[in-house]
Amino acid sequence: MIAKTDIEKKVKSLFKDAEIDVKVDGKGVKLAIEGVGEELNTLFAKLGDLVSGIAKLTGAKDADVIVSIQGAAYGVEVEIY
Numbered sequence: 001m002i003a004k005t006d007i008e009k010k011v012k013s014l015f016k017d018a019e020i021d022v023k024v025d026g027k028g029v030k031l032a033i034e035g036v037g038e039e040l041n042t043l044f045a046k047l048g049d050l051v052s053g054i055a056k057l058t059g060a061k062d063a064d065v066i067v068s069i070q071g072a073a074y075g076v077e078v079e080i081y
Contacts, residue, residue: 001026002029003026017035018035018052019034028058034070035073037072038074047065051080062080063081065077
């Protein structure tokens with residue numbers, strides 16, 4: 001099982017100025033990331049690596065990713081289950 005603190009460290013290293021909320025429930029992981037000031041292509045590349053890495057560690061098979069525009073930044077919601 002993956003620890004919440006491990007996920008938080010990884011997400012903070014990828015998205016330094018963003019606000020992060022992580023919830024771990026058994027195999028499932030929920031992430032909320034707000035204030036992401038990345039270029040869109042960079043954001044998707046980082047999200048792809050993050051989601052696939054967490055899915056491998058947890059054994060999860062499915063993921064939902066929602067990206068929204070928040071002014072000049074992006075918000076991201078991820079659920080891996």
